[in-house]
Amino acid sequence: MSANDAKNARTAMTIAEMQAIMDTSPFIKFNGMRIISADPQTSTIVVEMALRPELERLPGTGQWHGGALSGFIDTVGDFALVLGIGGVVPTINLRVDYLRPATTLILTATARVRRAGRTVGVVDVDVEDSEKRLVAVGRACYGMQPG
Amino acid sequence: MSANDAKNARTAMTIAEMQAIMDTSPFIKFNGMRIISADPQTSTIVVEMALRPELERLPGTGQWHGGALSGFIDTVGDFALVLGIGGVVPTINLRVDYLRPATTLILTATARVRRAGRTVGVVDVDVEDSEKRLVAVGRACYGMQPG
Amino acid sequence: MSANDAKNARTAMTIAEMQAIMDTSPFIKFNGMRIISADPQTSTIVVEMALRPELERLPGTGQWHGGALSGFIDTVGDFALVLGIGGVVPTINLRVDYLRPATTLILTATARVRRAGRTVGVVDVDVEDSEKRLVAVGRACYGMQPG
Amino acid sequence: MSANDAKNARTAMTIAEMQAIMDTSPFIKFNGMRIISADPQTSTIVVEMALRPELERLPGTGQWHGGALSGFIDTVGDFALVLGIGGVVPTINLRVDYLRPATTLILTATARVRRAGRTVGVVDVDVEDSEKRLVAVGRACYGMQPG
Numbered sequence: 370m371s372a373n374d375a376k377n378a379r380t381a382m383t384i385a386e387m388q389a390i391m392d393t394s395p396f397i398k399f400n401g402m403r404i405i406s407a408d409p410q411t412s413t414i415v416v417e418m419a420l421r422p423e424l425e426r427l428p429g430t431g432q433w434h435g436g437a438l439s440g441f442i443d444t445v446g447d448f449a450l451v452l453g454i455g456g457v458v459p460t461i462n463l464r465v466d467y468l469r470p471a472t473t474l475i476l477t478a479t480a481r482v483r484r485a486g487r488t489v490g491v492v493d494v495d496v497e498d499s500e501k502r503l504v505a506v507g508r509a510c511y512g513m514q515p516g
Numbered sequence: 517m518s519a520n521d522a523k524n525a526r527t528a529m530t531i532a533e534m535q536a537i538m539d540t541s542p543f544i545k546f547n548g549m550r551i552i553s554a555d556p557q558t559s560t561i562v563v564e565m566a567l568r569p570e571l572e573r574l575p576g577t578g579q580w581h582g583g584a585l586s587g588f589i590d591t592v593g594d595f596a597l598v599l600g601i602g603g604v605v606p607t608i609n610l611r612v613d614y615l616r617p618a619t620t621l622i623l624t625a626t627a628r629v630r631r632a633g634r635t636v637g638v639v640d641v642d643v644e645d646s647e648k649r650l651v652a653v654g655r656a657c658y659g660m661q662p663g
Numbered sequence: 664m665s666a667n668d669a670k671n672a673r674t675a676m677t678i679a680e681m682q683a684i685m686d687t688s689p690f691i692k693f694n695g696m697r698i699i700s701a702d703p704q705t706s707t708i709v710v711e712m713a714l715r716p717e718l719e720r721l722p723g724t725g726q727w728h729g730g731a732l733s734g735f736i737d738t739v740g741d742f743a744l745v746l747g748i749g750g751v752v753p754t755i756n757l758r759v760d761y762l763r764p765a766t767t768l769i770l771t772a773t774a775r776v777r778r779a780g781r782t783v784g785v786v787d788v789d790v791e792d793s794e795k796r797l798v799a800v801g802r803a804c805y806g807m808q809p810g
Numbered sequence: 811m812s813a814n815d816a817k818n819a820r821t822a823m824t825i826a827e828m829q830a831i832m833d834t835s836p837f838i839k840f841n842g843m844r845i846i847s848a849d850p851q852t853s854t855i856v857v858e859m860a861l862r863p864e865l866e867r868l869p870g871t872g873q874w875h876g877g878a879l880s881g882f883i884d885t886v887g888d889f890a891l892v893l894g895i896g897g898v899v900p901t902i903n904l905r906v907d908y909l910r911p912a913t914t915l916i917l918t919a920t921a922r923v924r925r926a927g928r929t930v931g932v933v934d935v936d937v938e939d940s941e942k943r944l945v946a947v948g949r950a951c952y953g954m955q956p957g
Contacts, residue, residue, distance in 0.1 A: 393574065393575070394573055394574060394581065395569055395570055395571070395572040395573075395575050395581075396571055396573060396583055396584060397581070399570040400583075422542055423542055423543065423570075424542070424546075425541075425542040425543060426541055426542075427540065427541060427542075428540070428542050434541065434543035434544070434587070435590050435607050435610070436543055436547075436583075436586065436587020436588070437543060437587065439583065439586035439587060439610060439612075440581070440582075440584065440587060443583050444583060460582050460614050461613070461614065461755070461783055461804060462612060462613040462614065462756065462804060463586060463610075463612045463614075464609065464610065464611040464612075464905055464949070465586075465609060465610045466608070466609040466925075466932050466949065466951060467606070467607050467608065467609065467610075468924065468925040468927070468932060469925075483907075483909065483944065483947055484907075484909040484944065486909070488782060488806065489755055489806070491907050491909060491947065493934075493947075503925065506924055506934075506949070508905070508947070508949055510756060510804075510907060512782065512783075608930055608951060609903065609951060611758055611905070613777075613778075613785050613804060615777065615780070615785060616778075630760075630762065630797065630800055631762040631763075631797065635953065636902055636953070638760050638762060638800065650777065653777055653785065653787075653802070655760065655800070655802055657760060657902060657903060657951075659929065659930070687868065687869070688866075688867055688875065689863055689864055689865070689866040689867075689868075689869055689875075690864065690865055690866060690875035690877055691875070693864040694877075716836055717836055717837065717840040717864075718836070718837055719835075719837060720835055720837060721834065721835060721836075722834070722836050728836075728837035728881070729884050729901050730841075730877075730880065730881020730882070730885060731837060731881065733877065733880035733881060733884060733906075734875070734876075734877020734880060734881060735877070737876050737877050737880060738877060753908065754908050755908065756905065756906060756907040756908065757876070757880060757904075757906045758904070758905045758906075759880075759903060759904045759905075760902070761900065761901050761902065761903065761904075
């Protein structure tokens with residue numbers, strides 16, 4: 370572990386602290402996102418979300434609406450930066466590729482910071498279903514001033 | 517009006533028909549999207565959405581979470597194609613640029629088809645607040661086989 | 664014309680000034696981009712480019728390679744901001760949708776600033792062939808500090 | 811190695827075959843792209859490109875113009891699919907995030923297929939300079955019918 374890594378590890382937020390920030394947001398809380406793990410060394414965070422009826426594409430199908438996935442990706446990408454910065458940052462833009470219908474009760478998003486610059490951060494987000502199939506990939510960029 | 521336009525106008529769905537399809541989706545219905553106008557000649561559709569508490573970024577601020585906007589853009593872009601095709605199409609990918617915080621009760625999305633090809637359709641979506649400020653712009657591409 | 668518009672019009676660069684900046688860049692000069700018009704009131708710029716053999720997808724077909732179009736879009740989007748800012752700005756990210764094969768000798772890109780914020784600018788770029796068919800659409804965001 | 815992997819390995823193109831296809835394109839040949847390695851098991855391809863004067867942002871700086879990188883990413887992403895499909899496919903859309911100025915003589919792009927569906931393929935492309943710094947990341951989607 371380098372001096373810089375040590376510093377990151379010292380200042381990184383805990384999962385409980387980040388979950389508390391998430392739960393402050395009515396949108397995130399309603400969506401029920403739950404942080405599973407976070408690694409400040411690799412700037413990676415893993416978050417789960419369970420399908421609730423309001424997020425279904427068609428009633429009783431168990432298929433997620435794509436809009437629920439885009440909000441999931443936007444949020445989890447943000448918290449991959451929160452881990453190092455300590456506060457939520459504004460999304461500049463967001464891109465989502467839908468690869469397969471998402472049809473399992475639980476989805477898991479893994480977000481990894483690709484670049485944390487002075488003014489812009491770029492994060493990749495993979496979303497898998499509970500069978501480990503990749504259902505969507507996201508990439509987003511954020512401003513680096515929490516606010 | 518050309519013969520082709522006449523054909524489009526003849527086969528285009530009505531607002532009531534499209535709203536009924538929207539309301540079949542738990543996700544869209546929960547978000548309360550409401551079609552205001554649709555023009556099959558220009559392949560343009562205008563849809564409104566009102567802030568509900570579950571879509572707020574922070575409680576009591578009146579600010580929309582970006583995830584609510586991305587789901588709005590995805591859906592309204594799709595229905596700009598539904599207007600001509602007659603059925604919902606799968607999103608291939610979605611991109612959203614956030615331009616300003618969205619803080620009015622009502623947001624209005626205007627979606628316009630840029631290209632309806634044989635296999636792929638591309639749609640632009642502008643989202644304005646009730647002061648006519650542009651708060652976000654979206655662009656999405658969709659497969660052209662309803663299903 | 665508002666006071667603010669008047670200010671923009673006063674400070675906006677001329678086409679000759681912007682063309683001189685373009686021609687300083689070996690990449691842009693090799694691609695032969697030529698500014699046709701610029702409107703500081705609407706933050707819009709129109710630029711032409713002629714196919715040269717090195718930009719063809721396959722020899723003798725007259726079809727542009729998509730990579731030539733993405734460089735065209737990136738550059739023209741930048742100069743829509745240059746018009747108001749007075750200097751070239753760094754591209755944060757770029758997105759291009761290819762709508763039809765581009766097969767005419769001349770292509771024309773029209774770039775329009777959608778948002779010039781304090782730190783980020785967003786520009787839309789439409790590329791048409793000489794038959795006025797839309798061959799590609801681009802959207803890019805740029806940092807707002809010239810450098 | 812599964813039966814399916816064996817089939818892929820059998821039918822995958824060789825580097826020499828893919829390089830020959832690349833060199834048929836005036837655009838790719840002018841840019842001097844050279845395939846370094848290809849792995850059909852992981853659908854990954856590595857391609858190098860050397861800065862030539864026509865690709866410089868400003869004369870004598872050794873800095874690549876972003877437009878050269880976007881053409882590089884578009885092409886290398888395509889050939890990650892060519893590896894399995896056996897022919898060049900049309901780009902549907904392309905997105906590039908620029909992370910750092912690219913200033914080394916050689917750049918290396920690594921493209922990995924994230925999803926090769928029936929009609930759409932999605933590929934991620936990382937571009938590194940010769941110091942192994944990540945200078946840009948791309949993601950593109952392609953139609954799956956070679957033509």
